[in-house]
Amino acid sequence: QVQLQESGPGLVRPSETLSLTCSVSGYSITAGYCWGWIRQPPGKGLQWIGSVCQNGGTYYNPSLRRRVSISVDTSKNQFSLRLNSVTAADTATFYCARESYDIVTAQILINYMDVWGKGTTVTVSS
């Protein structure tokens, strides 16, 4: 049974860096799939943040690209999110997810998220 679990601080100061880790159990992150982050501000909808894929490539939401990075630690079967220069607008529940994808003309097309973590709430406040 594949399980994902987010971890990280629940409170981050404005202008600092938000760092979260997703620990994967029951499946090797090198065996396939993309691995992504999604966030949901309180009372609002879902926003795809970005993904890291089996080919080592990373894909980001352009609205966050200048501030975000996603990396993989294969030795720990984990992947991580870093979001720089946070503001109150970054307050949200953050989910990690396993993402199915297709390859079309050598391009990765992210398709759907079939396994999700339970989510972790991050508040940006001084």
Add this chain to the structure above:
Amino acid sequence: QSALTQPASVSGSPGQSISISCTGTRSDVGAYNYVSWYQQYPGKAPQLIIFDVTRRPSWISSRFSGSKSGNTASLTISGLQAEDEADYFCSSYTSTDTPFVFGSGTKVTVL
């Protein structure tokens, strides 16, 4: 890239069928069969219920079905039950700068 457009709310009585629309463009819903749907209960993570427009994970009830026509995808819930009261989000791959986008979300109320 704007979110795919969904109605804010849909309601129905137990046993009825309801449909939720998800309107995109020729760059996403209209161009690719990569539409998926998620069910989310309050305080819980989303759960995949439909992928590839019409396919359903094995553990999801057959009361849930998906379809697509042009730039609009739809989720239909048949035989509405109290447990179906939740938020529903669609999503799609897009060929724009943002490679993946979610819908705005629909709250389903069982009357």
